[in-house]
Amino acid sequence: MKLNDRGLLVVISGPSGVGKGTVRKALFDMPNNNLVYSVSMTTRPKRPGEIDGVDYYFVSEAEFLKRKKSGKFLETAEFVGNYYGTPLDKVNEQLDLGNEVVLEIEVDGAQQVKKKMPDCVMIFIVPPGKNALYERLRRRGTESEEIIVERIEKANREFKLAHRYDYIVVNDEVHNAADRIMAIIRAEHAKTERSIHKYMELIDEN
């Protein structure tokens, strides 16, 4: 019996190149989960095969900026001239249904989410060591040394943001990391601040 029926907003972030996406995929592959993705809204043109409301919500720039101004996003970002954002109302709908909404985002976006929804669960994914991450960043593509150095410097800045998160999870082995995140979700539901309301009702009723 769960004393907190509302879903949790779970923010998965961490330094660039740490493998956030792989951990998130492993998490969604776990049995009996009630995790859902949040579909982002974007001003980027729809590509062939993409479905509105499934891949993204596609909107015009004017529409996006109007929504942004009226506080309708959990977080927004700009990337090569297009806007991306997480619609607040869609997230709340899922949370009300009792689903855990998982956001896998960059550190800047994570901070925006924390401000907008302070009771979210902030998880920082880290590599088992700096060198492990440097190697990943090097292996990633065929980019010039300059770009690689830039990425490493960015990761070095991001490493220091761990204190802004509720939990630190090492991505030494992706299934360990996913397992630990599942444990965090179960534990968070049992936290007194989230469960005492329904507990008091239970005790008063019968």
Added chain:
Amino acid sequence: MKLNDRGLLVVISGPSGVGKGTVRKALFDMPNNNLVYSVSMTTRPKRPGEIDGVDYYFVSEAEFLKRKKSGKFLETAEFVGNYYGTPLDKVNEQLDLGNEVVLEIEVDGAQQVKKKMPDCVMIFIVPPGKNALYERLRRRGTESEEIIVERIEKANREFKLAHRYDYIVVNDEVHNAADRIMAIIRAEHAKTERSIHKYMELIDEN
């Protein structure tokens, strides 16, 4: 990889009759755990077959009171003329070894532990409803109605102490409850306040 090597002090408490002991036993039966009991110290005479240091540490009343005065207990209680206490140094020894020390105690003792070791994990076990607990208290023995009423009144007072705990776990099914406590232990190790120190070392080193 665990970023917090020190064990956790896990306090399991709850209203009288909720089944704390059963939950604790189910917890210790779980595979791959590193849970340990804390052996209490007592002034009660040793019974045949009991082993000093295994069942209890048996000491004289003078010795017990001396230790109590110098703050060497996590918590103490008096029961039918005998003293019982949890020795602080033994608990710290186990925590340093990386074992999780589980204390299953009454609500008064739990509050003493919280004061003495604020970073312990406080778990409040609750019944799925008031009536479930009343029935348990009635079924327990052949006591008079007066004693049963007294117990129910005690449980009613204890119900209201949930807000003093970090987590509320419903004992609807004992294995669910034990599972949830294991998730809490895993999550607590990943908490930023417990893991950031080793993480910073990891990042500085390599």
